[in-house]
Amino acid sequence: MTSTGQDSSTRQRRGRHNPQSPPQDSSATLKRGVKKGTAPHSSPNLAEVKKKGKMKKLSQAVEEDLIAGLQELDLNPETRVLVGTGLVFDEQLNDFHCLWDDSFPECPERLHAIKEQLILESLLDRCVSFQARFAEKEELMLVHSLEYIDLMETTQYMNEGELRILAGTYDSVYLHPNSYSCACLATGSVLRLVDAVLAAEIRNGMAVIRPPGHHAQRSLMDGYCMFNHVAVAARYAQKKHRIQRVLIVDWDVHHGQGTQFIFDQDPSVLYFSIHRYEQGRFWPHLKASNWSTTGFGQGQGYTINVPWNQVGMRDADYIAAFLNILLPVAFEFQPQLVLVAAGFDALQGDPKGEMATTPPGFAHLTHLLMGLAGGKLILSLEGGYNLHALAKGVSASLHSLLGDPCPMLEFPSAPCASARTSISCTLEALEPFWEILAGSVEPQEEDEVEEDRAEEEDEERRWESAALPLDAWPALQERTGLVYDEKMMSHCNLWDNHHPETPQRILRIMCHLEELGLASRCLILPVRPAMDAELLTCHSAEYVERIRATEKMKTRELHREGASFDSIYICPSTFSCAQLAAGAACRLVEAVLSGEVLNGIAIVRPPGHHAEADAACGFCFFNSVAVAARHAQAIAGRALRILIVDWDVHHGNGTQHMFEDDPSVLYVSLHRYDRGTFFPMGDEGASSQVGRAAGLGFTVNVPWNGPRMGDADYLMTWYRLVLPIAYEFNPELVLVSAGFDAAQGDPLGGCQVTPEGYAHLTHLLMGLANGRIILVLEGGYNLASISESMAACTHSLLGDPPPPLTLLRPPQPGALASITETIQVHRKYWRSLRLMKMEDGEECSSSKPFIKKPPKMTNPVSAKGTTTPKGKVPEAGLRKTTSALSAKECTLGHTKSKSAKAVLAQGPSPEQAASAAPPDQATSKETEGGATVDQHASAATTDVPNQTASEEAVGDEAEPVGTSLASCAADKESTEASPGQGAAAQQSPEQPTGSLSSLELSSGAQEAPESEEGLLGEATGGQSMNSLMLTQAFGNLNGQDVFYAVTPLSWCPHLTAVCPIPAEGLDVAQPCETCGTVQENWVCLTCYQVYCSRYVNSHMVHHHEASQHPLVLSCVDLSTWCYHCQAYVHHQDLQEVKSAAHQNKFGEDIPHSH
16 A cells, blocks of 8 residues: 555655664574573573673673663763653633634633632642743744734734734634633743753643644644644754754644644654544545645655544544554654643543544553653643543543652453554555554454454443543552562572572662662552461462471572472572562552552562472472462452563463463463573464463463564564553553563673663553552562663652653564464454554545535534534635645655656746746745745746635645646645735735745756756765756746656754854865865855765765764755755855855855745
């Protein structure tokens, strides 16, 4: 399926990393019966190492390397952990309303209801209050045109009749004399939070503001919105705080087309929207709102739309979109700030959205986002028109920002078939651009379709009979419990001082927690030994007595008894230590279930997950996690739903066997398997092991068939497999067999999970089970790595945001194969895994697109929220409308060739076109389909007066007018006007070009000469460029003439590197300072040294590599290239240096378009 007009066979990923991993040696195998502790594959086994007396030296070397790497991490709580949630709430924002319609849904009562709810739940006092401020004009101009801002400013002095007339020229808006000041205050409120979050005053924040903003475009009010708050905030963060990557998440039920249009060519802003679409029938009725629109030019792949094509979507549908699309892409994108256009009109009961999400659902969405960008997250209120639901939704999200546990979801179930279709289509559209999405959808089996129907019908009956879930926000005295007793160090190996399961393991972890101040933030709980009745829920009486008997054995008997098991040593203290380890886990379960603490960690040994009902195995005697699970069910007096996640690098064979026929316990294990040759050997850890009898599907194994699995592999498993199943299972308690032998530097595991990686895994699990999660130490044999890893997990449990991850590589092909294999096995048991591959997008586009039509002037605010296309006819060029051409149908602007080729059709000559245009239009810019063309750039560019996009696409079967420029791009701003003027609409001179800054016509050659290709591809090292193909009617030109169009960025985060022009001026004729050539040179805009291009001797490339100066100016065509962005840039900040270069080169000022 081709989602953006590209041939799937030629599409290339944008990924920054080499998707090819080093080949793995799959031929290396271990003999059956090799004990646990054997180093994998070609490394010498522990017995050999110990025999040669090298074990201590090897362990020290590995540990020293790990410590050196960990010293570079910022894990100091004093510098890393931020406290506080900011809140901006200003009563002045209620000083406007609709003067001619008292029933208008966007009303002051919205904020009144929110305030009452926040007071009721005592949330206002828990937040850090910030005073709202007004946004300055210069700040608004980061997104909006000066003419538009000035026009809005004049509304302060209009009477009701004038305001109504002006509002009628836009779609779904009203105006009030205070609308402008309140909109400025709303934008400024978000900017205040941006300053506070990025200056580390607070951790995160929420702006409770109105009017909303995400529909507002550069020079256009739309859908209740005047200024686009999150768009201005993103640009503000980039300009003032030097933020390079911003993620904008829009969960309002209406598509935020304004935000999308502002950033759809910008790879520095990732825009994700999840909204009601219904094949274009729902407002704003744009094809650009569909999954097939992924951005344009350099921004292709950075626009993500998840369109809902039916009403009644629930929490499970939204969470599935986050897990399968947003979180994986965000992991690869690595945002430094997350902004949320937080509309709550998708809540059940909202008259506009008609969806069925719940307030707890938004608490979960907020929690998932808190793991990104180091927790730098800001929510900006958008829509929401059921006052009760709106207030509850805002409070639920605020609870999550404050670190409160997410309430359990009522009937969370799995995403419905329609949701899975939308998610699958979006994934297929994005897959070419993001390496992490490779192979994320699979063909659906025929029998799954019938199962889906039956299960969804049953689920629908349950939902209809259920009331809205209650928001259970537990009031806790302490957050995290900790159990530890140094008595457990008395279990030791009497014959081998260098055995990896050493008593120092728990001591080092506890000391590190104390050093970091984490232990003092926890509630230390006393440890007790497990009672026999508790042990007997998982182990046989004969086995318990057998281990108890070792307390009185002599040394030789202990050695003999240990040798009778697999990978076991025993000493006289073994029984009491194993009893303490299991009892500590039970004590923590009691504290969590009673509400004494929310979550906890058990620093215990010996480990337990290999222990069978009647046998010790792999350093383990009593299965602490299994005993704790049965103890929890005994306390509850019923089969409490318990999720056990085992991330120890070895498969927990004992735990699996104890619960394999029990559907109340979901066991999920990620482990080294190596096709059955990694301890504990055999096929028990294979993906085909799914449980038995009533427990079928409740055992989930993800077997790694090689080493070097790291953060990307584990997180991808969380997104695609673990969390979807876990949310569908809806556990009431989460227990983690927290072995850290998959950590970087572990001598046994051979994997590469970092402490930060473990922090993220923990944070994601904390959204489940009301936050009731317990980590119980299992394996992990590098003292430094287990200490850092457990500390990172403790930070997460305490509510600290997970530190940002550095994506060193995409998931390994072997990891993806294992994940896919497990998904294929479990699709029959879990509907959340049934994302299906679409055939040519037929299921995604089964309906004809609906074109947005103008609403009647008598009710200019009625269109938003309706499913019937409405609009209004443009009058005297005052109104900007949008084209509804499908981005999927358009193949222009989505190629990956080194330069774009456009065939010129017959038409009026450039001279005729220029003479036909009115004088005031000769200096304007025309923007259509995302391409802004400076009129002075090419005489071949025409401006068609008084023609808007609505004239090009009217009705369901509209075709673009032949004279429209690049009309393939959907729903973009064309010409804009200041309402009240009679002239044709004009673009502001301040608008970033963001597209074509120059056009070069060839002499009709079919292929680009190498010299031209070199000019277009300067400094890219031969990489492909994003170029835009434009078809236009030109006169007196052969139909096969060709021109090339480059798409520069309209802004770049490295513009601050541009330094003032030297006092001696600029000399573009200066030779290369290294080789003396005068052919094709470039000027560095930081140091103003001149060097030749890569097509001569590459001295400018070498200069950049040595200096890291980002921006250079071409002495040939005066274009500007950014090495860091790998793109051309056209921005107002470059105008001065370009003018100086033009004056030096041509002896005259550069022509302006304004």
